[in-house]
Amino acid sequence: MHTDTFPSNPPPMATVDCPLPSPADLDDNGFPALPSSPAACSSGFAEDFYRSGTDWSSLRAPPPLGPPRRAPGVKERGGGSAVQSSLFQAWGIEKPRRDGRGAGDSSLVQRSLFQAWGIERPQREGLGAGDSSPSSSLSGSLLARKRRRGSTEEERVAAKKPLACPFYKKIPGTPFTVDAFRYGQVEGCSAYFLSHFHHDHYGGLTKKWCHGPIYCSALTARLVKMCLSVNSDYICPLELDTEYVIEGVTVTLLEANHCPGAALIHFRLSDGKTCLHTGDFRASKTMQSHPLLQRGRVNLVYLDTTYCNPKYKFPPQEDVIDFVVRTTRRYLKKQPKTLIVVGAYSIGKENVYLAISQALEAHIYTDASRRRILYSFGWPDLSKRLCSCNQSSSLHVLPLGSINHENLKKYLETLNGRFLAVLAFRPTGWTFSEATGKHLDLIKPSSNANVTIYGVPYSEHSSFTELRDFVMFLKPQKIIPTVNVGNATSRDKMQAHFREWLKSP
């Protein structure tokens, strides 16, 4: 679909040039301005800054909660939530079709938090890698923080207080947070959004969850219930491309092109201000045709900046899939009794093994726990290809961590001579280099006897150029990065890119 068909449509959003919710609270880099902190100088700055999310965008006071701690049902009348019609239907636009995606995970209920210093994992959840080691700098910054905040990390741990929710998980002007489940009850938060079912985003969600309603896509909702046993009363599934009014805020989920069920979350406040939280996403041209993502219509973006560095280059997913299928065919021609293995540890990467399955007309074997998850997607094209007999399938999906020579050699032996060799693929977004970014055929496998392993650059996050194109198309007024923000250097580099991208033409 071409993007220039949209300007003639009624703009779904209110005025484009309304000021941001509270610009005074943000410095020029999109971060909270700390009066006495020469940003990026002292190591204490980053700690304080990222730990004290509550200092920044304090959430709008929620309406009083009703006595029965029941999540407001989406369809509930008068409960503040109402389904409106699909945006695409409403404007007579054909909905861009998303290709089949899917994934699985074997043990989805564990959490491993990066809690040294009481901060999150440095990279994905965005807290300072440099400041994250307790042994690295217990000196001045800790004292400085104690002076400013009146308590130390050790005291927090001793008191068993949860971490503070970082500012970039809070949506200013609303009582909402996004992917903030590991902080206990977040002050002022009456609705918790979950962008997708990956551990570093749902971390903290357990069957004991009781802090408020959880809004997410229907597929994510099924996984939350099935894998985490969260009480259904708290789970509020939302359809994509459908406007819901939640606590006076119009909320729409959009396809994120990340993993099954992953959504961008679009908020429109009653004053017309708009905010997009990308969760994790891979930006694409298709997104530019969405009515809510037209140029200038989003004021504030919370951006998945996982690969916001020009060194991250990788091909389109289709090219990688094509490479995987071609390589598979070549190996099977040479040795027909080759077992094909694809690694995956959670939901995501389904299209890699689905494509092999289709090309080879082979069933997909994986263990029962992953099958259960994959069936739950409700995708016939995937479900019909799954099988439970490892001997009768030449295409297996295994946990990514098990894709190494030692393991695969053993695995091959358990299959009773049914196969003579293994060809395995590790689709791990960060398998990249200058060379393979452009020429997939330059990828060299690692081979050992009859086991061959290919790392392939199949990414479910945006590449640098995809990120740039997305932002330059969207032209938001402000960008808040959500990944790699813990390190002042990378933060400044990202901000320099943003400034460049948002320059007026």
Place this chain on the structure above:
DNA sequence: GCGATCAGCT
């Protein structure tokens, strides 16, 4: 014995 948390590892 179980779940929650944490270090180490990939």
Place this chain on the structure above:
DNA sequence: CACAGCTGATCGC
């Protein structure tokens, strides 16, 4: 490097 975890150890119950 860093994706999105996994494994094993420890602790409180």
